[in-house]
Amino acid sequence: MAKDRPATPDDLLKQLKTINRLLAAQLKAQMSQMDVIRLLSDTGLTAREIGEILGTSAATVAVTQLRLRRKKKAKD
Numbered sequence: 307m308a309k310d311r312p313a314t315p316d317d318l319l320k321q322l323k324t325i326n327r328l329l330a331a332q333l334k335a336q337m338s339q340m341d342v343i344r345l346l347s348d349t350g351l352t353a354r355e356i357g358e359i360l361g362t363s364a365a366t367v368a369v370t371q372l373r374l375r376r377k378k379k380a381k382d
Contacts, residue, residue, distance in 0.1 A: 323358075326359050327359060327361070330342065330346075330359045330360050330361075333345070334360070339360070339362075339370070340370055340373070340374065342360065343356055343360070343367055343370045343371065343374070344374055346359065346360075347371055347374070352364075353365075353367040353368040353371060354367075
């Protein structure tokens with residue numbers, strides 16, 4: 307992003323995606339991937355969105371979400 311022009315929506319989107327990835331990296335350093343997926347799922351993000359943030363596939367996230375639902379059901 308050049309300093310001599312205002313930020314475009316695309317510039318802002320790129321910045322937000324970078325911030326999301328940095329925050330996710332920090333969480334991954336402190337938590338298991340399953341716990342991070344649980345946390346992000348609770349915010350209403352889709353498997354695809356979570357996968358993009360974590361740098362993994364939507365399928366991996368979906369399988370983890372399924373396992374989390376099964377664990378929760380087994381506890382209830």
